[in-house]
Amino acid sequence: MKMTKNIIWVLMFITVSISYSKQQRRENPNTFFYYAYENRIELTPLSDKMIIRLAESQQSDMDVLLRASSHNPDDYTIKTLDKETFRISGDANKVTNLLNSMKDNPAVHTLQPVYITKDGLEMGITDEICVEFLEGVSAEQQEQLHRSLGVRVKRSNTYYDLLSVEIHGNALSVANKYQESGLAKYAHPNFLAKAETFEHIPNDQYFNKQFALHNTGQTLNDGHVGTVDADVDAPEAWGFTQGSPNIVIAIIDEGVTLNHPDLDANIWVNPGEIPNNNIDDDNNGYIDDVNGWNFQDSNNDPSPKGDENHGNGCAGIAAAEQDNNEGVTGIAPHCKIMPVRLYYGLWAVQGLVLAIDYAWENGADVLSNSWGFNSSDPNLFPAIIEAINRATTQGRGGLGSVVCFAASNSANHVANDPGYVAFPANVNIPGVLTVAASNRDDLQANYSPTSSLIDIAAPSHHANYWQIPGESFEIWTVDIPGNPGYNPGKKAPHTGEELPASGTNYGSYTGRFGGTSAACPLVAGVAALMLSLDPLLTQQNVFNIITCTADKVGPYNYSGTYFVMGRSNELGFGRINAYNAVNIVHQNLFIQAALDLPICCWIPPIPIDPVIYDIIYINNADFAITFRRWVELTWPTGEVEEILSVESFGLEPGQEFSERNRFVVAADYPAGTYTLTLYWDDGQYLLYTTATFDKLPGRSQPLVNNSSRTTRLEALPKTMMLEQNYPNPFNPSTTIRYAVPEAGEISLKIYNLNGQLVKTLVSGVVTAGNHQVVWDGTDSSGSQVASGAYLYKLEAGDFVQTRKTVLLQ
Incomplete structure (x- = not known):
């Protein structure tokens, strides 16, 4: 049983930092230990794992550093914990040799083996020590002890000091000396340890067959076995939430059995409708639609007919009941299901439009669509496109309903047929999740199309029986009770x-x-879990979080760095990870951050006035958090300046922290709008919030206070991305959206099909974030251009992406 897969390396309040030396071994050649108050906790060094903390002035690529020290990086597994800290594991002899050979390297601040406690908790050490002095210990006594042990104070607050040992110092030994001095309440290294989340394993009878949720390498249908952890980490996600009955997933499909024993408690009930009175009580145009609507027969019974179990199958994956000692469980077992019945056959497009509009207009937070047309044309039916656009922009009171579409089953990779993404999964609407299928081994399913339009993948069966002998459907879900289905x-x-x-x-x-x-309702259910924790997320927030937290699985070409997230044509941004996605929402909920510009109260003329800004953090979680934080000032010219940086900052459960800072804006600084951006980075996710102020020519005092007191930090994009413009085709104007993970120089230009420049829309430095610009169909002189196809190209450093748009006059 896995407790968590997502490893969060936390600088815990049992904090320790160390470099490898023989000082403590001389004290006791057989024992390593640290003090937890007055108690000695024994530690055992692991010979196959170590922690390296680089010197601040020597930040380097670890591969380069290893090669320069005559070590082959391919011999080790290297995990980057932050820009200066690395966890290295491998063969015990090679790791020990590496540790000994690099202990005097000038690029290394500290290095230590990873230690393990008798309880099996692995603990890493860097250069940092946490110390809280006893009451009555004077500042002079503290300073004298710091000097005698060669440490510096990295950060100090009301509760404790965070110290750093000297280059090649031993934080474990030094921390013990602080404790043994009799001056400290506690002193220990700033340990790097793994925070565990406690998973929930349900008692549903067939849960052990649901490898998409929890893959332990168990035996599946037809004698196949899964690969351990080739799943979405559902039990770990359920440690945060199993969903909320306030979140509704519309299953737009062949119908849902309302009295199914594993669905009936989760069927949506229209709060505005009185059952069986033959009156449209809520004036939505549908009489007695208590539990959804049947758009095939135009009545209020959305149950399936005959053997049409496809909708039930999707509903069960999304939100079947949990812990009822029978059947299966959905990924979001406490959320509600809105049945919206279609017919998979020849019928008018209008029915699909009505179904989509019904879902979002009646409160569906997420729309799951496992249907499509055998066409790769993204503009096949404009009426459907506009219905989807209404859902993503007007649903949920303007936050946008999350819309998921199955990509298609058109591929047959063993026959070299890549398939295609079918309409409407291929629509050019921001935030729509196009869902591919991975398999029980975290590889692309044989029928799942290869395309640059894929956003995310979720586990499903490997191949159809007519494609690969011995393969067949293997996802367990609900069926129509009895013989049908x-x-x-x-x-x-x-x-x-x-x-x-x-x-x-x-x-x-x-x-x-x-x-x-x-795969599609599984992604829809993960979105529902996220909204259960934070219903104020926009549909674009949900898209961004799901894609940026996906696992990069399979031997596919994912290119990118920490800030630039890779994307493959096989699985998009990767296989969805429910735990990762829910975890970032959970962190955003618990970590409140505000960046305020208080109203200035002094009166000019003053040659130079400081701008004052307040930072407020509140940790509402029941666990300690540690992160890096910094503030950047963006000038009206686009220049970016870092004005505050704290490399490691921690908050205890329930702790609130606030500070007032200031910086100078001289009278001769450029006039215009200045933006302050507070960043929060825990090594996994990069979040931010902003505040702005305006400056008049010749004045240094801020004129306008546009403070931002957010209760949720916004996620930065982790990939440079140019989205398809909308609308497309367009007349008279269209919006082009693009994502920039780091502030920098970019250009966005319009070209005709002959490669001639038509107009420059953006040129210069832009801040990190999601941006959009409107092209009004004019050239650089302001003249209207002719109808036809045009190209728009985004360039930023080595990144170049081009898309096509069509202007219709």
Whole structure:
């Protein structure tokens, strides 16, 4: 059983920092220890793992540093904890040799083996020590002890001091000397340790078959076995939330069985409708739509007919009930399901438009769509495109409903057929999640298309039986109770097969579902979990978090760095990780941050006035947090200046921290709007919040206070991205959106198909974040350009991306 997969390296309040030396070994050749108050806690060094903290002036690529020291980086597993700190593991002899050979390297501040306690907790050490002095210990006594032990104070607050040992110093030994001095309440290294999240394993009877949620390498259908951890980490995510009944997932599909034993408690109830009075009580145009609507038969019974179990299958994956000792569990088992029934056959496009509009207009937070058309044209049916756009922009009171579409099952990779993303999964609408399928081994499913339009993947079955012998559907979900549906099987090669064939209400479940149809509601359910924690997320927030927290699995070409997230044509940004996605929302909820510009109260003329800004943090979590924080000032010219930097900052549970800072704006500084950006970085996620002020010519005092007191930090994009313009085709204007992960010089230009420059929309330094610009169809002289196709190109350093747009007059 895995407790958590997402490793959070936290600078905990049992804090320790060390470099490897023989000082403590001389004190006791057989024992390493630290003090927890007056108690000695024994530590055992691990020979196959170590921590390197680089000197601040020697920040380097670890691969380069290892090669310069005659070590092959390929011999080790290197994990970057922050820009100066690395965890290295590998063969014990090679790691020990590396540790000994680099202990005097001038680029290294400290290095130590990773230690382990008797309880099995691994603890890393850098250069840092946490010390809280006893009451009555004077500042002079503290300073004398600091000098005698060769440490410097990195940060000091009301509660404790964070110290740093000298180059090649031993933080473990030095921390013990502080404790043994009799002056400290506690003193220990600033340990790097793994914070565990406690997973929830449900008691649903067939949960052990749901490898997409929890893959332990178990035996699956047809004798296949999974790969450990090739899953979405559902039990870990459930440690945060199992969903909220206030969040509604619309299953736009073949219908949902309202009285299903694993769904009935989670069926959405229209709060504005009185059952069976034959009146449209809520005036939404649908009479007695208590539990959704049937758009095939135009009535209020959205249940499936015949063997049409596809909608049930999707509903079960998204939000089947949990811990009821039967059946399966959905990824969001406490959320509600809104049944919106379609018919998969020949019928008018208007029905699909009505279904989409019904969902978002009646409060659906997430729309799951495991359907499409056999066409790769992204503009196939404009009426459907506009309905989707309404959902993403007007749904949830303007925050936008999250819309998920299955990419298609059009590929057959063993036959060299890459397939295509079908309409409407290929629409050019920001934030729509196009969902591909991975398999039980974290590889691209054989039928899942390869395309640059893929955003995210989720686990489903590996291949269809007519593609690869011995393969077939293997996703377990709900079925129409009794004989109808998929259990027993109705088609070869599973005709007459009962799967499952035993268990409580076993005829109400099936083990033969799959495709991107199964992947899509899994992604929709993860989005519902996120909104359950924070219903104020926009649909674009949800898209950004899901894509930036995905696991880069499989042997695919993901290019990128910490700030520039890679994307592959096989699995998009990767296989979705529910735990990672929910975790970042959870952190945003618990870590409140505000950046304020108080109203200035002094009166000019003053040659130089300081700008005062306040920073406020509140840790509402029940665990300690540690992060790096810094503030950047962006001038009206676009120049960016770092004016505050704190490399390591911690908050205890419930702790509130505030500080007032100031900087100088001289009278001759450029007039215009200045932006302050507060960044928060825990080594995994980069978040920010902003405040702005305006400056008049010749004046140094801020004129306008545009403070930002946010209760949630916004996530920065981790990839440079140029989105498809919208609308497209357009007349008279269109919006082009682009994402910039780091402040820097960019250009965004319009060209005709002959490669001639038509107009420059953006040129210069822009801040990190999501941006948009409007092109009004004019050239650089302001003249209207002719109808036709145009190219727009975004360039930033080595990044170049071009897209096509069409102007219709």
